[in-house]
Amino acid sequence: MPTTNRYPEIDLLRTLAVFMMLVFHFALDLEFFFGWAGIGVLSGGWWLLGRATAIIFLLLVGVSFMISWDRTVKAHPEKTFWQVYPKYLRRGLFVIGCGMVVTVVTYWNMGQNGYIRFGVLHLIGTSIILLPFFVRFREPNAAIAIVFYILGKWVRTKLLATSLFLPLGFRYPGFASLDYYPLIPWLGMILLGLAIGSFFYVRHTEWRNTLTTFHLPLSTALTWPGRHALWIYLLHQPIFLGLLQVVL
Numbered sequence: 001m002p003t004t005n006r007y008p009e010i011d012l013l014r015t016l017a018v019f020m021m022l023v024f025h026f027a028l029d030l031e032f033f034f035g036w037a038g039i040g041v042l043s044g045g046w047w048l049l050g051r052a053t054a055i056i057f058l059l060l061v062g063v064s065f066m067i068s069w070d071r072t073v074k075a076h077p078e079k080t081f082w083q084v085y086p087k088y089l090r091r092g093l094f095v096i097g098c099g100m101v102v103t104v105v106t107y108w109n110m111g112q113n114g115y116i117r118f119g120v121l122h123l124i125g126t127s128i129i130l131l132p133f134f135v136r137f138r139e140p141n142a143a144i145a146i147v148f149y150i151l152g153k154w155v156r157t158k159l160l161a162t163s164l165f166l167p168l169g170f171r172y173p174g175f176a177s178l179d180y181y182p183l184i185p186w187l188g189m190i191l192l193g194l195a196i197g198s199f200f201y202v203r204h205t206e207w208r209n210t211l212t213t214f215h216l217p218l219s220t221a222l223t224w225p226g227r228h229a230l231w232i233y234l235l236h237q238p239i240f241l242g243l244l245q246v247v248l
Helices: 008-034 044-075 081-110 120-133 141-155 183-203 206-210 219-227 229-247
Strands: none
Touching: 008 044, 008 219, 008 229, 044 081, 044 120, 044 183, 081 120, 081 229, 120 183, 141 183, 219 229
């Protein structure tokens, strides 16, 4: 079994999601910012690509959180829940802060017509703050995930006259956003990842004994994007838009 503190299969999956994201966002930029209306990124195969990308990212958030939490509490058995929690509170607030940067930038570029108010970074940051209260449930988080999915079906049918509940999934008439991942149902996807992480990386790790150490010649290059996904997410759009502005 590999002795590294990281799991190469997780980094590889995250790298795959990063490249899927880059392809999807490049097409989205062409359509929404450069007038290539025929692409249709919000429907068909492009829509499926965007959704699949988000699902991989969110599942891995849950898996990685469970691994991190388990390591932290085992390394510091003397610490109580509330002594461990601030680490994840700070991490969650940082990711939310990154999400707010995206909010400001998209509002500056688009005005109120579609700017991102509660996108994937807002979801991930908020989830990191909430997940410590779910880790104790371990695998049964998969059942809680199903509840979130069912609630999501109901929430989508409800419109409110306020934007205050957008983070929960309640929209208002005329709401539009390029990136919208509310807690209901999407926290459920992260909770499913939490359950997967508990089963495969905490309770039943023997399956990894069958893995060989990751020694591909390009292993570092292949896992690098997965290890730096947040910064790639934050920086790729300004780079894309700048390059397209020059070329087109």
